[in-house]
Amino acid sequence: MLFGKLLPREGNFFEMFNQHADRIVEAARAFSQLVSNYSDPHLREKYNSDVDNAERAADRVTHEVSKTLHQTFITPIDREHIHSLINGMDDVADLIQDSAEAMALYDIRSMTDEIHRLADLSLKCCERLRDAVKMLSHIADAGTAEAALKTCEEIDRLESDADRVLRAAMSKLFREEADVRELIKLKAVYELMETITDKCEDVANTIEGIVLENS
Template sequence: MLFGKLLPREGNFFEMFNQHAERIVEAAQAFAQMVAHYNEPHLRERYAQDVDNAERAADRITHEVNKAVHKTFITPIDREQIHTLINTMDDVADLIQDSAETMSLYDIREMTEEITRLTDLSVKSVERMRDAVKLLNKLADAATAEAALKTCEEIDRLESDADRVLRSAMSKLFREEPDVRELIKLKAIYELLETITDKCEDVANLIEGIVLENS
């Protein structure tokens, strides 16, 4: 009995999930501001730095979660679910940072309507992902579990919207862009931005699995 009392239990995994999700939202919103102010170099650099700061903060939380998984004897949900969820969430943060860095590396001259639309869908997906993550610690409540599943469905719909925007953007790009170099650069950016929503959908699928197993 004493041995059991001395073993680490639970941990603060749900709180760390919430903190991580908030950092992803910060990165996404900073990226959206970078896109909105892309033609103002000082603001573009400032918001790009905000993206980097948020991504690094998310990385630190990911490290803490993975460390805690190994130190905690009894976890609130399956430890493999914890590991997969936090690392998939971290992939979202990485993709946002990659998008900001790629725009700079490829010397994208101006924002297109398609970049703006994909960015907006990415921000919405990330915000809904955060909302779903916040519900994980209350899955014993049937209404909360149902709300989590509905939020995941919204993320799926946003991913479908982004997929449609991407197909339309590609069609327009190959029909109208005469500069091959610009075409290649924009194609890469469009695909990268759509991947953010794909990865949010991956997180939603993981959350759905957790909900179904633990509610």
């Protein structure tokens, strides 16, 4: 009887991964709306709150995965992969929240074109990440496994796009921004936002490993 209680519930880990991925997309969408409506203080406050709520919900899922992992004798995929996947995903949610908080902390007065582009790329990365995560429970199917790997490749390309935006933003910043304080603030925000796509790529690499080992 005890051994039976230690066995995992069917699909439970995958369900929690999907829940977390949905919270990541919620946070990324709220952050994108924050950037788009930054000039409106009331909307700025609303979308900041939405980001915070999504991040806290993601934290709860992370805690539940960790708890379930410790209580489960047999897992559907490698335990280390479960640990790496959920912690990497949680890092994505944290970085979205950190980026939103940095804008208030550094008293960013207006959004630049580069911030808009990085927010858009971050949202696309998070959406593709969610798509890849939702395929994990069906990677025994060769077609699904291939689709998951292609989705991870899309995340890699989006991260490369964000790298290029960051490099161009830095070049423009150091050429054109005369106010040293503004330069320092914007540099910090640009770099932090780009790490969202970096972390999405890290999670995509974990997903690739899961797919290749289990399909």
